[in-house]
Amino acid sequence: MNHAEMTSKSAAAIDRARAQGRSALIGYLPAGYPNVEDTIAAGIALAENGADLIEIGIPYSDPVMDGQVIQAATTEALANGFHVKQVFDVVAGITSKTDAAVLVMTYWNPVVRMGVDEFSRRLAEAGGAGLITPDLIPDEATEWMAASDKYGLDRVFLVAPSSTAERMQRTVDASRGFVYAVSIMGVTGARTSVSTAAKDVVAAAHDAGAERVCVGLGVSTAGQVREIAEYAEGVIVGTALVAALRDGGVDAVAALTKDLSTGLAPEAGHTTDGA
Amino acid sequence: MADAPSGNAENNTAEAFLQGGSLRHAPGPYFGSYGGRWMPESLIAALDELEETFNKAKDDPEFRAQIADLNKNYSGRPSLLTEAKRFSQHAGGVRVFLKREDLNHTGSHKINNVLGQALLAKRMGKTRIIAETGAGQHGVASATAAALMGMECVVYMGAEDCRRQALNVARMELLGATVIPVTSGSQTLKDAINDALRDWVANVSNTHYLLGTAAGAHPFPAMVRYFHEVIGDEARAQILEQEGRLPDAVCACIGGGSNAIGIFHGFLDDPSVKIYGFEAGGDGVETGRHAATISLGKPGVLHGARSYLMQDDDGQTVESHSISAGLDYPGVGPEHSYLSDIGRVSYEPITDTEAMEAFRLLCRTEGIIPAIESAHALAGAIKVGQRLAAEDPATAAEKIIIVNLSGRGDKDVATAAEWFDLLDKNSAESEIGKEGEQL
Numbered sequence: 001m002n003h004a005e006m007t008s009k010s011a012a013a014i015d016r017a018r019a020q021g022r023s024a025l026i027g028y029l030p031a032g033y034p035n036v037e038d039t040i041a042a043g044i045a046l047a048e049n050g051a052d053l054i055e056i057g058i059p060y061s062d063p064v065m066d067g068q069v070i071q072a073a074t075t076e077a078l079a080n081g082f083h084v085k086q087v088f089d090v091v092a093g094i095t096s097k098t099d100a101a102v103l104v105m106t107y108w109n110p111v112v113r114m115g116v117d118e119f120s121r122r123l124a125e126a127g128g129a130g131l132i133t134p135d136l137i138p139d140e141a142t143e144w145m146a147a148s149d150k151y152g153l154d155r156v157f158l159v160a161p162s163s164t165a166e167r168m169q170r171t172v173d174a175s176r177g178f179v180y181a182v183s184i185m186g187v188t189g190a191r192t193s194v195s196t197a198a199k200d201v202v203a204a205a206h207d208a209g210a211e212r213v214c215v216g217l218g219v220s221t222a223g224q225v226r227e228i229a230e231y232a233e234g235v236i237v238g239t240a241l242v243a244a245l246r247d248g249g250v251d252a253v254a255a256l257t258k259d260l261s262t263g264l265a266p267e268a269g270h271t272t273d274g275a
Numbered sequence: 276m277a278d279a280p281s282g283n284a285e286n287n288t289a290e291a292f293l294q295g296g297s298l299r300h301a302p303g304p305y306f307g308s309y310g311g312r313w314m315p316e317s318l319i320a321a322l323d324e325l326e327e328t329f330n331k332a333k334d335d336p337e338f339r340a341q342i343a344d345l346n347k348n349y350s351g352r353p354s355l356l357t358e359a360k361r362f363s364q365h366a367g368g369v370r371v372f373l374k375r376e377d378l379n380h381t382g383s384h385k386i387n388n389v390l391g392q393a394l395l396a397k398r399m400g401k402t403r404i405i406a407e408t409g410a411g412q413h414g415v416a417s418a419t420a421a422a423l424m425g426m427e428c429v430v431y432m433g434a435e436d437c438r439r440q441a442l443n444v445a446r447m448e449l450l451g452a453t454v455i456p457v458t459s460g461s462q463t464l465k466d467a468i469n470d471a472l473r474d475w476v477a478n479v480s481n482t483h484y485l486l487g488t489a490a491g492a493h494p495f496p497a498m499v500r501y502f503h504e505v506i507g508d509e510a511r512a513q514i515l516e517q518e519g520r521l522p523d524a525v526c527a528c529i530g531g532g533s534n535a536i537g538i539f540h541g542f543l544d545d546p547s548v549k550i551y552g553f554e555a556g557g558d559g560v561e562t563g564r565h566a567a568t569i570s571l572g573k574p575g576v577l578h579g580a581r582s583y584l585m586q587d588d589d590g591q592t593v594e595s596h597s598i599s600a601g602l603d604y605p606g607v608g609p610e611h612s613y614l615s616d617i618g619r620v621s622y623e624p625i626t627d628t629e630a631m632e633a634f635r636l637l638c639r640t641e642g643i644i645p646a647i648e649s650a651h652a653l654a655g656a657i658k659v660g661q662r663l664a665a666e667d668p669a670t671a672a673e674k675i676i677i678v679n680l681s682g683r684g685d686k687d688v689a690t691a692a693e694w695f696d697l698l699d700k701n702s703a704e705s706e707i708g709k710e711g712e713q714l
Binding site for chain 1: 312314316319321323460466469472479480577578584588590591
């Protein structure tokens with residue numbers, strides 16, 4: 001199959017934002033936290049308040065790229081009885097009610113266990129856009145490359161400040177939809193400032209031919225969104241949204257999303273103090 | 276529920292190698308379909324740097340001389356090969372020889388790996404070492420190497436293990452290390468590895484992750500094995516010197532599998548030598564409370580490698596159980612998964628009860644208190660010896676089994692005393708002497 005001709009739901013969502021003269025906002029929530037219904041409600045709230053793409057995480061027993069806030073939420077989801085197949089209910093629940101592109105963020109073993117082809121088939125059937133894979137590098141992705149082509153799914157690999165030029169090129173070439181630029185050497189979690197490394201990683205990805213690069217890790221405020229929107233096609237917020245859901249439920253997610261979205265366009269006004 | 280991983284289907288592969296190939300040549304990243312690098316991109320550059328440094332070092336006479344010097348003058352190598360004559364009577368009357376890794380400095384095989392990796396860390400210009408530990412053995416070994424080489428050392432350890440193993444925490448602190456209790460996830464060894472990986476991602480520029488077993492992402496499985504191959508090399512030379520022939524069988528215990536892969540490698544290319552790995556069967560594999568990863572797990576990816584894995588239907592890692600903290604890990608090194616699939620090594624579970632009986636037997640027949648980990652290998656050797664004797668009683672007394680006695684059992688005295696009900700109910704030791712606890 002010709003990759004260039006394949007429609008990418010993520011690329012389309014980012015391009016719609018671009019047509020409006022702004023970067024895209026991507027919001028992360030873990031599936032099943034605190035339960036499946038609330039994840040769907042919070043996902044819809046994300047889409048209705050300014051998120052262009054939604055990243056639904058699969059709670060996993062060994063989340064090595066996650067900091068304490070997300071770990072605590074996913075551990076709770078698992079304790080509440082979350083099962084991997086329910087992620088498809090979450091994806092379908094959101095895509096049936098919104099236009100947002102919905103990706104699944106997952107560590108690789110749950111996909112291996114279900115079967116890469118079977119997982120991909122069910123994700124496509126639920127209306128999902130593709131997968132973000134924090135512990136799968138293109139070098140190990142032969143099966144996923146085939147399945148994502150077969151079912152028309154985006155494959156979002158990560159690039160990092162430590163990626164060499166060679167690896168950057170390989171990862172950009174293997175990705176579809178967008179490339180996920182890790183802003184700092186570390187795990188998920190809100191940080192007071194976004195490191196200057198993020199800008200360099202995005203520039204390197206652009207130089208390698210990536211048309212859409214989105215920045216994640218450590219982004220939690222509209223001010224940080226604004227800073228990143230100046231050089232990246234998309235901004236990813238996770239921990240801050242999970243904390244909002246934890247502390248104030250779906251309403252708090254809606255309010256934070258609205259606030260974050262004010263940072264998207266370079267010409268937008270100054271940030272509010274939290275809506 | 277088992278996938279019947281051992282032997283059969285791919286036996287022709289094993290035959291093919293025995294007819295000319297070499298299983299000792301296994302540089303990674305893959306061992307059959309196992310191994311690889313299932314890791315965040317952020318760490319790939321560090322793994323590349325480590326691989327390059329390791330490959331250069333093992334071909335560098337100066338590095339090899341450094342390792343040889345440390346092995347001889349710091350660890351006390353070569354470790355002895357001791358015939359266990361009275362113990363042998365309980366193993367079908369075959370001759371059992373013990374490879375005495377328990378006599379190494381710090382009391383186990385662990386020192387081989389930590390010295391090698393610490394030297395590599397220095398070569399890479401890293402000033403800080405991080406490590407994971409279950410009961411504390413690898414943490415103590417890492418702290419030892421860091422002290423010897425003047426490096427900072429941080430050890431991640433499950434919060435519950437820290438409480439139960441207070442003396443091992445004190446040991447590490449005496450050696451200058453910082454111990455960080457891990458409170459995430461199930462708060463066990465696998466979560467300590469997770470937290471060490473999180474630390475490594477954030478501090479990779481000055482930090483080396485000194486992984487304690489032959490698992491994880493490439494180059495760890497091949498590299499950790501390399502530093503432990505001295506066990507098998509010595510054992511093979513010693514038995515040839517002492518007895519003029521190769522053993523009939525080699526036995527070792529398997530958690531992640533570093534001591535086992537070290538001794539196995541000496542004999543992998545000797546077709547006449549049968550090789551056995553003994554996993555922790557815990558309360559019995561039928562109870563679900565065990566750590567028999569190869570016997571009952573399914574292939575998956577965890578901590579950077581594709582290998583057999585104890586997991587549920589969703590691919591979530593399940594908790595392992597064993598009286599031996601050193602075997603209490605739900606994964607296993609990828610090379611073992613491969614050696615099982617091709618039928619070169621047989622992997623079998625040993626229950627807590629069988630291990631403790633062998634533990635007591637070695638104490639009373641040989642005057643050697645083994646680590647409970649190593650007692651699993653001893654229990655397995657008893658079974659193998661009895662099988663050899665049953666096959667051909669007339670030649671039993673000529674058969675030779677080598678057991679890797681991977682560590683000494685001083686650390687396990689409280690656990691053993693509790694198991695055998697040797698403690699006064701009012702003693703302080705009785706208070707803390709619960710499953711997996713050590714003094």
